[in-house]
Amino acid sequence: KNQVEQSPQSLIILEGKNCTLQCNYTVSPFSNLRWYKQDTGRGPVSLTIMTFSENTKSNGRYTATLDADTKQSSLHITASQLSDSASYICVVSGVDEIQGAQKLVFGQGTRLTINP
């Protein structure tokens, strides 16, 4: 069964600190892995997208890693800011073999709270 599991479920850190969020997946075939940030009351917004051949990608203070062999990804946030408080969702894209359509499998997300 295609699944994406994230840890921790929630995390509270102080402003300025770093943190790392984890994502393990069993989606096959694998197309790409994305990290989304979802602010309360908003739709998810893409942070990074990595294909099989990429093992790291940065977007400002966000750095995502991918180990396609172990099917693990992480999202590292450096020098956290209050505005980083949000849910971070790991999404793995497979391809529907019949329809050829992109099928996204979503993790449950990590709720990150940055305290001043």
Added chain:
Amino acid sequence: GAGVSQSPSNKVTEKGKDVELRCDPISGHTALYWYRQSLGQGLEFLIYFQGNSAPDKSGLPSDRFSAERTGGSVSTLTIQRTQQEDSAVYLCASSLNRGRGYEQYFGPGTRLTVT
């Protein structure tokens, strides 16, 4: 340019009533997706449109759920005889095409509460 928009942003309805949720995708995006996000759950795929046709309806949880898309643009998700377990945020996303690597852009969602 304008992003994906959804309406209403919030909907409270009584159990047993029908509701319609609307999605306006980004202009020119041929692929449109509906997802449901229940409290404490990950996003759940409901249905996918390519143009006006829906090649993948596998995520619709019951026959009370249906969706249509007209003119390759606006889509409506209809839930008949709503139940309390239908309470969730319904998210719509669109992408330029359906293949791998095409970014899906999400709308802000419609929060549905069934009382």
